[in-house]
Amino acid sequence: MKRAFVVGYPISHSRSPLIHGFWLKELGIQGSYERIAVEPAAFETFVRTLAEQGFVGGNVTVPHKEAAFRLASVDDPVARDLEAVNTLWFEGSQLKGMNTDVTGFLANLDQEAPGWSAGMKQAVVLGAGGASRAILYGLLQRGAERILLINRTLERAEALARHFGTKVTALAWDQAETALAGAELVVNTTSLGMKGQPPLDLDLSRLPKSALVTDIVYVPLETPLLAAARQARLATVDGLGMLLHQAVPGFERWFGARPEVTPQLRALVLADI
Ligand code: ATR
Incomplete structure (x- = not known):
């Protein structure tokens, strides 16, 4: 029986066990996917004893992604750029690490809005944390010509813009509504709109009618931003x-079979939100 894990601190909120448990059952694979809480001070020991505990690999979440990057052998260019690893696995006795946030973001848009990136000229990204960095990477990879990066703390947006070069321009929060004019895509990567947080309150009237609006917040599934976008058709x-x-x-x-993201899986996770 193959054992995998998700490690974080805290970890109780993670829905990953539900996702991997569904796939294990659906594909008839003898395996387990366990939720493990590990304090930062104990993370290195946890990683160094994975093989002797019989783990084939696992997911890493907050606050361990940067430590995982330092402890694993990383060929993945995305993880190298983000300096963060969210997926660990063994190749022989070597522990490898990668970051799947970029492919996750892109695959979601590819599945839900096919053709979304064709000829993409301008995108607006709100927020300048770790999630934003992954999304900027993905949008540039897909050929975005210009990204307007808006953040409450302008200095953070400026630092990220410098990292990615001339295609990314940092703007202050009060520029957000002006920036929407001419954007084909808007992405919220801030925690605004998440259950228990204030809503992201943006006037979307300047957005072109063909624009696509997406949010990385999924609790609730329809954030105030998405509700406003839907109302604006x-x-x-x-x-x-x-x-x-x-x-x-x-x-x-870990398990040697490629799982699918199906409506049944979505419904299962949705029922837990
Ligand atoms: P993550 O790794 O999920 O991106 P993070 O690094 O904590 O998390 O980043 C959170 C983002 O949400 C930041 O862009 C943050 O803005 P600041 O850089 O100014 O802190 C943004 N954010 C959180 N609360 C916010 C609020 N009340 N108003 C505007 N932006 C907010």
Whole structure:
């Protein structure tokens, strides 16, 4: 029986066990996927004893992604750029690490809004944390010509813009509504709109009618931003698919079968939100 894990601190909120448990059952694989809480001070020991505990690999979440990057052998260019690893697996005795946030983000849009990136000229990204960095990476990979990066703390947006070069321009929060004019895509990567947080309150009237609006927040599934976009008859993609798609590459490496993101899986996770 193959054992995999998700490690974080805290970890009780993680829906990954539900996702991998569904796939294990659906594909008839003898395996387990366990939720493990490990304090930062104990993380290195946890990683160094994975093989002797019989683990084939697992997921890493907050606050361990940067430590996992330092402890694993990383060929994945995305993880190298983000300096963060969310998926670990063994190749022989070597512990490898990758980051699946970018493929998760892109695969969700590909599945829900096919053709979304064709000829993409301008995108607006709100937020400048770790999630934003992964999304900027993905949008540039897909050929975005110009990204307007808006953050409450302008200095953080400026630092990220410098990291990615001239295609990314940092703007202050009060520029958000002006920035929407001419954007084909809007992505919220801030925690605004999440259950218990204030809503992301944006006037979307300047957005072109063909624009796509997406949020990485998925609790609730329809955030105030997505509700406003839908009311304005704009296309929307919710954030749940990113969570589901980012889980695919890990499962495939640990258990040797490529799982699918199906409506049944979405419904199962949705029932837990
Ligand atoms: P993650 O790794 O999920 O991106 P993070 O690094 O904590 O998390 O980043 C959270 C993002 O949400 C940041 O862009 C943060 O803005 P600041 O850089 O100014 O802190 C944004 N954010 C959180 N609460 C916010 C609020 N009340 N108003 C505006 N932005 C907010």
